[in-house]
Amino acid sequence: MPKSNILTTGQEDAFEKACRDAGLRLTHQRLEIYRQLATSTDHPSAETLHQRLRRDNPTLSLDTVYRTLAVFAHHGIINKVETVESQSRFEAKRMRHHHLICSRCKEIIDFQWHHIDEAPLPEETRTWGRIDNKNVVIYGVCNKCLEAKKAS
Template sequence: MEFSAVDSEKFAVQEFRERCRNAGLALTHQREIIFRTVYEMRSHPTPEAIYERVREQLPSISLGTVYKNLKTFLDTGLLREVSPMHGSLRVDAITEDHHHVVCTQCRMVVDLGEEELEPVRLRVQLPDGFVLKRCVVEFYGLCPRCAAKPDKPR
């Protein structure tokens, strides 16, 4: 059996309400619209793109509110960051393929050589016409230092 898009959305919104309650978050109209918008977009939108869409339904909403709520949703696990590494450009002088161990708290990155991992194997084809350049495995978590102090975990 399959859920239709509508069912799945209803489920997600239900889930959303419950999770807000569990996290002690007030259930505001804005929050619900923001969450539903992201959920419906299905792409991996930026705050700006979300803001544009949400504004169609809530013309008076502020960009700051979108940012603050996205952050709240990330903190409570209602949403995820596509790339916990964003923030600022980071460059790498090692141009050989390798992987990363990333602390999501302090953003420290440790390298992992290509040979320290079993080769990544796909069970399916990549999208037709996609030209693959490289493949990177990122291990996200907390480094020893950040794991120790109970700051604000993400």
């Protein structure tokens, strides 16, 4: 669910610096897209972000949202959450974490797993090349969906 779309001064400053460092112009649309994403807790898709943003920005196109998210992800300003569904989901959270994904309702929950983050990779991966990211995604069925199935 989205929260208020107000960033702290520190969050906004960090975003502006990330844009400058990436050579990106800071536009009103980019700032609004980032604000909406950074204050969302539900890992929204581009379509969901677009629907939320259109309330205050009726001329904002879905294409602009897609292109902006792609540029932000390319420059590491946001994360594209890897899922098996065809619709990409996004987050602005910068803290190291992993994801639980319900295969029924598609809810995504963040969790930390320090043992995995600190564990060395298996020997056979060491000669593969450069590893840029180590990420765990766990799929299952959440308790809400399990309870709903019991009730039906």
